[in-house]
Amino acid sequence: MTTLGVTRTTLLKDLRMEWRSKDAINSMLFFALLVVVIFSFAFNPTAEESRRIAGGLIWVAFLFAAVVALNQTWARELRNQVLDAYRVSPAPPNALFLAKAIGNFFFVVVLEALMAPLFVVFYDLRSVGPVWQLIVVALLGTWALVVNGTFFAALSIRTRSREIMLPLILFPISIPALLAMVDATTSILTGEASPDFWIKMLAVYDVVFTAVCLLLFESVLNAE
């Protein structure tokens, strides 16, 4: 099987399992909803203020929710030694990684699409800048979180207390990406500054860390 074939098969398998169980998306959705509600109690912003802080709130909520899904990425492959079977098979490791990353990307994008209207309603958001730029930021930013998150989930699955390990190693590395997402979103919402630098920066972050992930995943998968 080629890399593309393995990626497609694994991805379709994951999407089908998620479609039938809806484990990841339901827990993410409910978690993100809770964060949104708690934030709006905690800050109680006016429309003008909320436009200024919404970038931060949205991305922190999505980051926390994404961790919920990322933690489940590899867990189901541990049952019945699927991961070990994969390891001894001749299938390329990076195909498995890409399938998992794309699957997570898809879940988080669906989450964002469902949550965005809620943010608009709860925080009375109206964008001053062009909305299509927000979509670009969301896609690039989500990939930045998810590609590293999928990789670090594969790391943390091999540690004790694995659920808590993922955010501990993912958050420090993700700080520049998070800063870029938050600042780009705020610049677009307020229309006060150009988000161009941050969008370029996210693209660079995505390319660099996708390359590092693909370079190192085989070693991590085969770590004994």
Add this chain to the structure above:
Amino acid sequence: MKSLFIAFVVFTLGLLAFSTYQALFVAPTEQTMGEVQRIFYYHVPSAWTAGVCFFVNFLASVVYLWKRNLASDALAAASAEVGVTFCTIVLITGPIWARPVWGIWWTWDARLTTTLVLWLIYVSYLVLRRFSAGGQTQVLAAALAIFGFVDVPIVYMSIRWFRTQHPSPVMGGGENSGLDPAMLHAFFWNLLAFTCVGIVLMAVRYRLQMLEETVEATHAAAALQGGAQ
């Protein structure tokens, strides 16, 4: 080898005493900042040593993924721990100096923030080492070390942009507006002394790590022979 190491430790201690004397008594007192400026002789050499340690950590991690030898993993572990220690010193001495000079303990300036993020990344590296099981630790840690090292320039770039766009609350400028030769003299002695201290600590920690590996391997071998103690 051992006597060479002891000689180096003695040399380092002598150097440290001399450089401390230079920093506290020989170097002239700074005109506007006063005595508090002398923290500079500890702050900057610590930052330099931390940087060297993290660089060693990166190289050792790459070598480990390539050669899979225990020695480079032990070096990676040792350099990360010593690096975090010196980075902590930087983060503590910085605010002590900033409070009287800038009037604030902390500002989200590019260098400060990058140092803090660097510290967070390597602390998470140490946590990962502590929490991962058995033989997997080395590979997982090496992978994370490479991620951390790649991340640092990106962090610096993004924070610099972040701060050039927004007004900075910093009152005074940096300390780099040309040093008095006497200060430079004291500074270089301290730079040398701190680098040597870093090397000594790394060497001790490396030796300890190697001993731990040997003890574990011996226990494993004894258990395999059925004579576990």
